[in-house]
Amino acid sequence: MIPLPSKSVASKVSLLIVLVMTLFAAVVLSAGLLMNNHITGTREKLELELQDQALVEKLHSESQAVVSDLRAYLAFGREQFLNEFLHRQQTFGEMLDQVSGRFQSRDYGEKYTDSWDAIREAWSNYRNSSAIVIELKKNGDMEKIEQMSSTTTTGSVTEMSRNFNTILAAQTESVERWLDDNRRRTDLLILLPLFAVAGAAAAGLLLVIYLRSSVISPIIRADRAVNQIAGGEYVELAVSSRHDELGRLERGINIMSRELKQRHDALQESNKELIDQRDLLEAQNEEISAQQIEQQEMLFKLTDRERELELISSYQEKLAGHVEMRAFLDHSVTALLQALHQDSAVLIAPNPETSEYDVIYAYGYPEGAVPASFKELFGPSRRTLAEKQPLYRNRPLDSDERGIHGGYAYARDQYYPLLDEQSSPIGLLLLTAYGANEENDTQHRLAYGLVRQFALAFTAQMTNEERRKQAYLLEELNEELSQERDGLQQQRDLVRRIVESIHEGMVMCDRNGRIVFSNERMNEMFGFDRFAGSSVLDFCRYLEAGMPGKTRLCDFTEAVMNGSMDELQERFTISREDGRERHYELYVNAIPDPVEHTPSYLFVFRDRTSEEMADEMKNEFISIVSHELRTPLATVLGFMEILLHRDIAKEKQKKYMETIYKEANRLSNLINDFLDLQRMESGKQTYQMVPANLSAIVRDVAEQWQGKHNHRAELHIEPDVFVTADIDRMTQVMHNLISNAVKYSPDADKIVVKLRKDEEHAVVEVRDFGLGIPEDAKEKLFSKFYRVDNSDRRQIGGTGLGLAIVKEIVDSHNGTLSFDSELGQGSTFRVRLRTYSVSGLGGKVVIIEDDENLSKLIAVAFEKLQSPTVRIRSAEDAILSLRDTSDRAPLLCIVDIQLEGAKSGWDFITELLQHPVYSGTPVIVSTVLEPPKHFLETETGKFLRKPFTIDRLLELASGLMERTPHQASVVFPVQDEAAVAAALEQKGLRVADLKINRDTIEVEVKKHDRDE
Template identity: 45%
Template sequence: MVTQRQTLTGKVTAAAYRLMIAFAIITVAVTLLVNRQTSRLDERITGQIEQLNRIQDMEEVFNGIVSAFRGYAAYGRGEFLDDIGSNKSEYQAMVQRYANSYGSLEGEAQRIRELQTLNSQYWRVLKNAMDLKTMNDMKSLNELSQNQATPLVRSIEREFDLLINQQRQSVSDLVQQNKSINQMIVAVPVLLFAGTGLIAFLLIRYLRRHVIEPVHQMETAVARIGQGHYSLIQAPGREDEIGRLISGINHMTQELQDRSEEQERNLRHMRDQHDELEAQNEEIQAQQMEQEETLAKLTKREAELSTINLYQEVLTGFTEMSHFLEKAIPALLDALDQDAALVVMDRRGQGTGYETVYASGYPQQGFAMNHDGLFGPAQRIFSEQQPLFRTRELSEAEAGVHGAYRKAFDQYYPLADEQNRVAGFLLLTAYASPAAAQDNVQVTEGLVRQFALALFAQLAGEERRRQSASLELLNEELLTEKQLLADQRDMIQQVVDSIHEAILMCRSDGHITFVNKQASRLLSQGLHAGSSVELLYRQLESGGAAAEAVRHQLAANLAGEAAEYNEQFAWSCGSMVRYYELYMNTLQEKGHENRYLIVFRDRTEEEKADQAKNEFVSIVSHELRTPLASILGFMEILLNRDVKPEKQKKYMETIYKESHRLSNLINDFLDLQRMESGRQVYMKVPLDLGSLTADVCAQWQGKEGHRLLLKLPDRPYYVLSDADRLTQVLHNIISNAIKYSPHSPDIDVSIRLEGDQCYVDITDYGLGIPEEAKANLFTKFYRVDNTDRRQIGGTGLGLAIVKEIMEDLGGGVTFVSRFGEGSTFTVSLDSYQPQSVSGRIVVVEDDENLGRLIGATFENRNYDIVRFKTAEEALLGMEISDGGPPLLLIVDIQLGGILNGWDVVSGLLEQETWSSAPVIVSSVLERPGDYLEKPFEKYLQKPFTVERLLELGQSLIGQGAPQGNIVLPVQSETAVKEAFAEKGIPIGDLQVDNDYMKVDLQAGGKDPASRTDPGQENE
């Protein structure tokens, strides 16, 4: 029985062994097969991604060719042709490599052949288009672009899209297969565990407790893992296969849990990046709103200037004061959106009687025309000579017919004559919108000044005519009036002839009754008063389709179909196209046939300006988008693809370079815009040209393998200039010298003085400048079109900025160049000669008039005067002075340079032998609370009289050298005497003042400084 049990056990054992061996073989085979299939799928996925990258690179290069062709078609610039050539070669090579690599694959050969066929067709169209551009046949070029080029581009883009979609679908299918295989890998351990449990169940029952139950626990754990719940199996402390298997499952559970947490962290990181992008988008929108606000301000300012110009035209051509006022005042009210105006003049010029010469918009009842005296704002306007503004309640008569007005805003403006004497005032009142009137004060003041000038000119003219009438006989008066009428008629004719618009007047039958000179010059030489409008019609018929349409509409209007007409159109005059704006109005006269006024305004220059502006915007957009496109493209690759570390570094370097290029480009645009708009502020101070040039050269020394050979003079050469802007000029020129001399390492920089001019010469031995490019070298966005320069970067703004800066600084920039041998750029500035201050009265004042007045005051007393506008000039004068101290220093605190008046005083005190020089500090500010006057330093607050300044200056000069007195803060007399005794300083008389004690030093003691810090004496 035992033997049978043992035999059965052996069979069971043998069968279990066979099952286990077979199961192990199957498991190993499945695992190897799955691993092999996984490796193949990984290789295929990598190949498909590489294929997709090649297709995207080809599409990016092709888009660059299309963009360069469109840029060349729009602007005709040579660099676009360079881009087409280089990109085309690269694109063809990429297509051929792709065909060689993947042309034999199923589904790829047909797509590649279709793409190559479309490419060949596009190259032929591109060549024809460039030929048409060379012949300047824009019409044929546009038709070719619309009918052939654009459809081909779209077809090629569709082919690229199909290839990309096909590759993406292949990658997606492979990834799905990989997922399926991974699921099979997860199922293999489960099958292994189940097979082991079955064998164990068949082998021995009692193994259920030691094998089956642990396997059941492991199966439960795996199921929970499949459901996303990660929990570890309690290890029984076994070291056999079951124990190691439980440890493996626990390890796998831990790994899966770690990967899940890592995926959650990646998801949170992506959300953070999304929030950051949204913040950047909000910042860009804020910048756009700021630019729109700036544009609104510029538009408002342009409207204000237009209002002033239009009002100036109203103020001319009047012979009578009444006519002048009847036209000028209503026009002023309309321009300023005011409701009422009042002009009051001083009758006798002595402030004893006033007359209301004109009033409009005020109630008439109780309105006095003559005033013996004035009060309130009307009286203050004569004494203060400044505009006054008041808000008041309306009277019952001023409330209006609807009674809706409650308050009025009165504006009093003084009217000053040629001697700047206030001879009257203008009162403007706004009832409906006081707030609007307050916001428009700047324009109001400008228009009031124009009105005052015209008013006094009119008064002066009337006064002259009255004097002439009183001296001449009646016959002479008649002749004079006749002559005046003739002159006025001639003047009107001259005014009309001098108008830039072409003006003609005709009747409805086409008979021309008036033609000015501009009409004869611009429209037709044979057009004159008395000719027929048919002559104009024939001119319009030959001027193109737009002019022909205007001709038909003009004829219809003259036939009575419309009373007014306004049209802008292009007029072809031979090979030249001009742009006109046509106005037509009907002039109705009672008892006479209607006449028609036709005005042609030549707006060709405006059109050119608009075209130039559009071209500028286009160029700026292109220059900004080019680096931005590179940045976005590489960032998209880094965000959406797994890129190797070396490629990541290369892409990041490209992004950094393009960002730096974009920043420099924006800075150049902003600098040039500020300079051209006149908003660039320059701070001119004395500069050592040699020292500044040496600092700039040191920054470029050794850059790109170049060596700067600097030749400096043996003494300082000073110029009066802005240090930052002059440094920018030298940086731009040296940068160009290095860029355009790639094979010549030496750059010569020298400084020379000729007469009163300082020159900086920067010489390179590089490519040189072609003759045809020299005239446009300082033009914005201009770059030399040459094969040697295609790889050299730049925007064409550097030399334009240099020219603007040097012209604003009062200097110049020139160049001499020979093509292929190099160039020399020369920067010139007026030389500045420092002035010595020794023994002279030094006036440091940035106000030209005040400085001249102070200098003249002391020059009349036979003093030698030297004047400076900035603290830097004064300090330089002190530095080069080798004599004694200045006789007197008069310094303003607020100066135009970087330093202020306190720096000048400090510079004076730093000279040991000059510390006793007398100083007058002048300023509009109150005396600082911590400032204490000294015997030789006084504080004079503006405004002051020249008599007071002269008296104070002469008193300081007359005091001579200090007597060795020390001024101390008030303290105990005993303590002061003990302090001097401890220092070994004998003292004499001690006088107590309100705030100080004055101590006389006796001979033989120590000689302290005549002016010391009170805090030091306290020690």
Template identity: 30%
Template structure:
């Protein structure tokens, strides 16, 4: 026990813990005792209360069930109701349950006796009284029943009910009594708790006193001693005979105090030495601060210079560079303002701290100022001058400014710029001049680099402009397959609106775009990859299809770029071959169509010709077959003429005989020609006036109208009306040809007047045609300064509208003149004709025709022989084919005849399948007779020629459709010429 007490005394914390645990133990024990006492009192009260309430409930139930039982008995007595009788026994059962529950409670002797008497009463009632009463009711003996009821049964029941009421009152009194007793007990317990609380309070005060005495007092003594030591007083600490922390602290403090006093003298001595050292450190600190200030100044200068150098390297814009140079130079050199001027043609410049008027003045006087000295010496120069009023500001005394003129020299030691830096009140020293000159060299390098960049950029832009003018897409890839440059055409091919220029896109990144718009992206990407890596390929080009708003076909080929043996990249060239592709497609279709269009009539001609040669036929059938052969031959002739017309138009060799015409008559002629070829169509033409004058080639205008009417008939296979309207409108004649046929799809309208183009629909494939008709129509109208338009509704028909300029008033023709122009007079004569033709069959045909008109014909197939015989025969005219067989051609025959004096005046009529009108015109011709032509035309021309009887060596080249009187007029013109 003593060891435990000593162990506790050795520590303040142990003492405090033991005291607190002791007080806490007393508090907990008292609280538990108070709780237990209060709990037991309440539980006893609840138990008594519950028992009394349960008895009260059961007595009430017994009273209730008794009343109900006799209520049911009376009901049965009154009404003999079996239901009421059954309810009697139900109430009996519940009454017995309540009695059984009441008997299980803790009962007083009186209550036990009461319970027995109730049981005895009801047993006797149900065993004796109730059966008697039921029998009386069954017998309707109500007098006996009233006697039985007044025999004391009701009295017993009333007593039972009275007892129940009295028992309820007694129970309530008992509960009230128990409640008062519980209140008294709780009041006593509260008094005990107050005493307990006061005891706890006293214990706490005692613990506080002990802590203050054992801990507070020693600490106060130590604190007081510490204050005295701090004031330098001598302190004698009392000895504390304690083994706890305070005792240890007191002894340690006493020992420390002795040591402090012992070393105080040593510290005073050391303090004097430290004071001396501090003075020395102060001097060193001042030196270091001065050195630091110089270092910081150098750092700021280097930072400004670095900023200048960075600004020289961070921009390639000339104006930005000049502005950055002058700003940083003013800051680096501690100048107040400055200006830099490039000595180029545009005098690019930038200023800092100078008004715009001052800059303009400096630029205007630049060549007559200090720049002269700088050009001569190429050295910096500093000028001292008086400050201007603006520079002095509010200073009234005289002050000076220093302008430093600094040359900027190129690597070739040429002056490329001049810079002026101004300091107010301070000049530049020699070291500063050297530093500024060094900075000028940096500026020179930057300006030269900028000039090189601008020149390179000009060359690059020139190269790009050249690439952009190329009508082929150009794509440059580096050896890694990255697209580094394209031209504008390349973007157009890909459906982009960007301008050409430098890009940076690996060709693999193009694959999503290719997948979206190119028909075979995998093959195209493989071709590009092979081109980049230089893989050998069988195909040198690749054609791909771009599916944009309009489908386009692009041909791509690659060209490797080398510098020496090093491969610099690959050039991909994309050529838009859409037009060529479409023309090729149309040509393929055209060849197929023409093959059909040629073979079909030829088959008919050959077939009917064989029938005529090998079979005996009646004259009617022979005539019919000959008509068929003639029709098919005419069809072939028209087809060939279409080809030749288009070729002449495209080459610019088509000739037009422009004369005044009546468009109404030409339309009527064309309608009559078409009316013969169809029975399903009805032509509606009701002109409002008999004459609409135009100027044009009658045959070509007739060809235009015939083509439009023919198309209207062909593309309305079901028949119907073909309406033609013709009227004057604003100096033009407007001709409409409308049908109610198949119509034209909207997507075909842009290509409708393109040669070889045919609408590719199944319902049109059975309709013949070469796709040349409308192209020829447009060419003819273009020469006549006319136009053609179309309006259509698919499946409902089309309307073609032609507009031609009206003829001037002075060229209008009368109806009689037009009739004369169409129906020439025939002149019948005879004479000798030399026919030079290498085709035997054609020569025989022409001989037969001429001999039937009383001409004597001499035929020669060889040009040399013909020239010899012409000189001997001296014929009235020569009919000459230009393309002969072996030997001389037609032109050589003409040349030989012109050189022969005897044959030079004989008229020559050129008859050829080739058109050489330009060459013929050089010889004085005004027309051409083109094979095939009707033999009667040759007869008419010869009649006109011989009738004149003027042999002047004229060369007649009549147009195959030109009438006789027109030819005679041409001949007369030639003779006059």
């Protein structure tokens, strides 16, 4: 960049602008800073006053809460209200000392001294009188309480409230005063921009005046001179004595004007010579142009003729070689339109079936514009077919046919008859040209010849189309026959599969009783293969041989086959070789043959054994339930009747009531067993799967049965065997097993309960020394309502639901239930569950969340950050894992509050904070609940409300995990430096530094010398 001269216009203007703006900015900035400092000071004082006012309001509200708690206790006498009063009383006293001390430390605190002294004095009186009132309440002396309330306590409360209102009124007045002062200063600050705008306007006006006189006026004179020179004038400016850019511009314009005048004179001389040469060249050019126009016209005629011949040749080629009519019309009609320079075409042919005229093909029209058929033809169309001669008509176009730009006004329609080889009309071809003029005779002859060729080709194509349709119909007919054959085959196979898949046995025989068909089910039920081809009566005799008692199955069958009976429905029972009975039901129906009019007979055998067993189980269930329900009900009703209608001694009343309670409890347990089993079978039973100490569960349940029914429980239990289970349901399992062991060993005096570990499984065994289980009952032992039916068990009550419930619960825990039994020697029931394995938490991000999808999403997010994670569903699981972790601390804990199991996320956090090593582990509380009232976020504890984004979670987690732990300091509220140092030395802590504050000594300590 070339530096400007020191006396240039640009340097002068720049210097002037810089000086004006610098001076103006200095004035505005100084005024703004001054006003801002005043407003900032006022705002700080106002905020401090508002904070103090909020503290006084909170303290006033707390005093009213204390009075309300005491009044609630006096009114209702509940210990909860007394405890809340004592707690609030202590809290209020501490708050009163803090707030009054805060006011004394302020520079304006003197004006509130009297009010605070009055409040403290009234509070002291109220606290002393409240202690007396509480003692009176405990003694029940309400009259003295009312006297003290009217003389002492109410006056103290009123005095405190009045002084609180005095302080709040004074603070409100002070706040309004500061607000007025701040408002006045803000108004002055608002005027500052107006002063700035006025100053800027004045400076701009002075600058404009200077620029107008020293810069703009010379430029306007120079511009006027340049415009005159551009208009053909030659002028010279009066040269001033300026030596800046404007002076050089004036001198340059004068030099340019003189140079232009000299060049203009030279150009005029050259122009005269060029005019003479141009006239000669124009005469020669006109002669050459005439010759070129004549040659171009000849070339255009030859090109048009060649194009027409090519179009005609292409059209003739497209008249043959097509299989389908549609392809023939698509190619031939478009080629005809190109050869004749037409725009649209409609092909119409008579329909011999309907006596109408069908539109066979249309080209150049929008869809739906041409009807599919015409009932009659009129005008030129009818004349063309009748006279067998083409007709031509011109017509004006409507608005839709005028084209995109509306440039067409007329259309020319050409009607051509289509004649076959015998000159009979077979159709009509309408060609239309838009914006066309009248054609000559040559074009008419050419069009008529091409249309004649199209008519012959169309006739041949129609013949081929008819033949093709006939062939297609024959092919379709053959395909339909094949499909019908395949359909019949598929139907036959389907019927066969259906017959083979049904659970009933089916046999078909002819009118003479010869078996012609049987399904596989018959062979499974009766071994029917040996009767194939024989008579159905032989099979009936075979069945009668296995039926107990005398039956008439063969007689009934013969009656159906000879027409005496229309149908047969008979139930029968067959005794097998193994002694078991099978129950069947037989249906026989006659099936008429529509061809030969002779009936066939269908025998259907249905196995009813399971239904009979279900009826037996139902009857047994009704019997058991009626017995089990009636027995306790009868006892309850009997003793209740005695209590209602007789005078009985208190000792007997108590004994009767205990019996009633025992029987009612028995009845409730019975109903609960029914409901539990129903919930389990319907899938509505929910399980709270948590790490459970199976050793404690087994021991607690066994201790409850210790000594009942004169049985001693001998325990062999390994300590601290944990499994993942529902504690309530597992307790129910142990109660049922031990109850059965006691119930079915009436002559024994003990049972044995064992718990041991078997590799990765926990095995619980309950052994009795009683009746044992017969072999025929072992398969049904876990069936509901099943009870072994023999004489030595009839006196033992029960519904047969206990083991069924145990089986359902163990299966839901992915465990196994088995037993060993020897008749007369006792039984051992065995429950096998997988032991609980603790998750290691060291050096990992711990995700404690029972929502599987959210837990997986969080884990995937941290895995992308290459942070190892562990997912846990319950607080119990997390607490056990934390206690078992002995290496590194967890990186971070993300804890949901509402979890599976009895414990919540707060229980885990409490355990973590009490851990001697891992208490500083950062925690993110993730929950849909609001944070607790007294919850405060810390450097290691954050609260994240659901729903949240993964980005927000990762942001919080990164901040917590990247936090650098600072060296801890211990604060001792003791002013004796030597005593503090000596006490720490005794504990093995060496003092590194002492910092004496106003009320405390802050001590920095180190455990070992190597920490230096």
